Amino acid sequence: MKIVGVGCGPGMLTAEAARIIAGASLIYGSARAIELARDAIPPECEVHEITDYRSLRSLPDHAVVLSTGDPMLAGLGYLPGEVVPGISSLQVAFARLKLPLTRAAIVSAHGKDHIRAVADAKKEVLAGRVVFLIADPAFKVGALAAALPPRIRIAVCEDLGYPAERIAVGTAAEPPTPRGDLFVVVAGDF
Structure with missing residues (x-):
C-alpha cells in the first residue's frame, strides 16, 4: 500500500504524488483528498471514499490511500506501507x-x-x-x-x-x- 499526501489545497500535489496516483488502479481517500487529486486519477481507476478508517489497515498491497496535506502531520502516515510526502498546512x-x-x-x-x-x-x-x-x-x-x-x-x-x-x-x-x-x-x- 502507498499512503500519498495530496497537499493541503488545490495545486499542491507534488510530481511524485501525481505519478503514483496516475498509475493507481485502486484509490481510497476522503472526499476532500479525492477532489484535490481528481486531475491525476486515471479514468479506469476504482475510487472509494473512506467510510471506515479502521479498515484501512486491511487494504490490498496495490491500494493507494490519499491523505490531505502530508500523511505524517496528523494524517494517515501511521498505516503500513510506503509514505509519499505532501505539501502540508x-x-x-x-x-x-x-x-x-x-x-x-x-x-x-x-x-x-x-x-x-x-x-x-x-x-x-x-x-x-x-x-x-x-x-x-x-x-x-x-x-x-x-x-x-x-x-x-x-x-x-x-x-x-x-x-x-x-x-x-x-x-x-x-x-x-x-x-x-x-x-x-x-x-x-x-
Whole structure:
C-alpha cells in the first residue's frame, strides 16, 4: 500500500504524488483528498471514499490511500506501507508568515483534549518556540489566547491553498477569530 499526501489545497500535489496516483488502479481517500487529486486519477481507476478508517489497515498491497496535506502531520502516515510526502498546512502557513520551520513546535488539538493542547502550546511558546496548532472546528482560539502573555502573536490560517485562503494575525490580547472550520493556529513571538 502507498499512503500519498495530496497537499493541503488545490495545486499542491507534488510530481511524485501525481505519478503514483496516475498509475493507481485502486484509490481510497476522503472526499476532500479525492477532489484535490481528481486531475491525476486515471479514468479506469476504482475510487472509494473512506467510510471506515479502521479498515484501512486491511487494504490490498496495490491500494493507494490519499491523505490531505502530508500523511505524517496528523494524517494517515501511521498505516503500513510506503509514505509519499505532501505539501502540508504547516509548510504553507509558515511560508505565508515568513517563519522558519526550525522554530516550529507542533501541537494537535484535532479530535483531542483541547485543554491539554492549550497547556502544551503555552509551554512551547514560553520556551521560545512558534507553535503550529492543528485545530478542529470546536477549538476555541480565545482559550489559547487567555493562556498566553498578551504580547504573543496569534495567527489564524484558514483554507490554506484555497481561493478563500485567509490569514488573520493578532495578539493574545486581541486574538483573531476563525470564520470557518478548516483552520490552524500559529502562536509565538514572531
